[in-house]
Amino acid sequence: MKKTYLIQFKSSDAFFFESKVKTLGSWVKYFDDNWIVETTLTAKEIYDKLSVGNTDKSIFIIQLDISNYWGRMNSKLWDYLKLRRKYK
Secondary structure, eight states: OOEEEEEEEOGGGHHHHHHHHTTSSEEEEEETTEEEEEESSOHHHHHHHHHTTOTTSOEEEEEEOTTSOOOOOOHHHHHHHHHHHTTO
């Protein structure tokens, strides 16, 4: 079953993580260092994939409940969340 995660890392470390994050599943990037990803992986499995060769870089991964959200953000984030919310 697919789950939704927030992945954060320092924007100065984007070179190390961006291409790997894109391989995890459906994603949206809404700030330089914030990604929301939908995947069947666990948070630890995501970390294991992203940290290969970069164990000295900080990264934060947390599962999200996208059934309840609100705010003001770029429309691409709302579009991404609305599409996935239909399946929850």
